Amino acid sequence: MSFDSGRRSSFKKMIVGGATLGTLSSFDSKDNMPKALKGNVNHGVCHWCFRQYSLEDFCKEVKKIGIKGVDLIGPSGWETLKSHGLDSSMCNGAEISLTEGFGETKYHDQLVKNYTEMIPKVAEAGYKNLICFSGNRRGMDDETGLKNCQIGLEKIMPIAEKHGVMIQMELLNSKVNHKDYLCDKSAFGVELCKRLGSPNFKLLFDIYHMQIDEGDLIRNIKDYHEYFGHYHTAGNPGRNELGDDQEINYPAVMRAIVETGFDGYVSHEFIPKKEDKMASLAEGVQICDV
Template sequence: MRRRDFVRAAGAALPLAGCAPAALAPPTASPAGADPSASAASPTGPRRAASFRHSVTRWPFGEWSLDELCETAVELGIESVELVQPTDAPTLVRYGLTCAMTAHPPAAEDALRVGWNKRAHHDALVAAYEPQIRATAAAGWTNLIVFSGNRDGQDDAEGLEQMAEGIERILPLAEAEGVTLCIELFNSKVDHPDYMGDSSAWGLALVERIGSPHFKILYDIYHMQIMEGDVIRTVTENLDAFVHFHTAGVPGRHEIDETQELFYPAIVRALDAAGFAGFVAQEFIPTGDPRAALADAIRRCSV
């Protein structure tokens, strides 16, 4: 299930009994011959508190109710369940969780393709996003996702300028409400053909053009590995522009284990060393037991 399909179907879930937070279990010694990275993010030495915090996205875990995902998050030491709607805030509050990235407004359900890069879309997007900004702030959340939209033959420089013009229409409200608008960068090779915001360079140029601390980049490690690689250097040299990170394995968008090419322990250690204080969110699609996969991902992304 793709993210936009899940968001359409998301709604209220039957509440389960609440649960008390439990600490994430420390790593145990690996059996002889076992790969230590399979059970710990930092095979050498004990873990310590990282500069960043853990989050999980809602849509890849759609087989669980929201309550079940929240309960699992608490058990694993995850502080946020994201890409949910402000109407989900009471459920998150019940578990002591926040939402590190608000989903796009339901009124703009096709915003990923029909995005801010074209003036013709601006009026509808402004009408959809203004109440979403207010609702995000009212929930006590601080980040709201936005998308460039597809090119459809449009020049990248023209799309950047038109997106900046559109964002500037809602930016004063976002600034007044303390909400940061976050453009997510996607790959256009595999998952989102023709998406305009498909490179770090384009995203960074847009951030510079808008020039507000309330407009930043959601850097999806999976998507940018497919498009350009060079993840650690890119993020550490431009960390002031990146407010949030998503994970998944390449190729396949599945678990972040040895079946894929990215070494997440090194990536999160680099983020920690650079002082990144935001959230790293798991956004992989589990192929097996989702709880075991999520627990393993949190271990690998701990320092």
């Protein structure tokens, strides 16, 4: 998940459900309908990447592709998802921002309050996943950042466990999109998981971000898969379509994910460059449907 300027401006709208107007794609044509999916991957998608579509129209379109869930939707958007039979595959609305997170103790009181209120709402709505962020490093070394994250998260994990909600911290690159982000490597996130020792805390492994900051995607997925509860996709460089004009071998990466027995969501979070946005999304789903 990236918070470039586009996502920053869209994220507040996503928290309350989002509703930007857009026109329907030429993907409506029967000739452009995608092949049936194999059923090995639960495909989700992030609405913020397609903000030219209202949430209502977006749900109608992604259902045609075979997508099951929409990421980063807050409570006021949940009824729209439910009306279309779509899951809120990664809920949001409790975080402060990507830069202000559990890595700094000065934000803990507000974050604990936010998550204490949001976790029961997520559970009551029948959802399972709620995102969180480490925030920025601001001169902290890894050990200080880990201790601070642990202190803050330990205050909400009993509530998450009680309600059966998975708190998921996203791994973001600190090289290109999110300068100074603290949780920017798998090893940092995995160590935090181990210290917390909670079955209800995992990592959102963003394939695009981790390709930038650490590479070695398949090895890390195989070695650390038990700590990964959700995946995001995008092409690198550029975080656009997933085709052969970018460097990540998505079919191979997806096979590695499937081979671990993962049964959560792989959600597409790329910003399509092509005119037909839904055709780009359908193509991305097919590329990843191994």
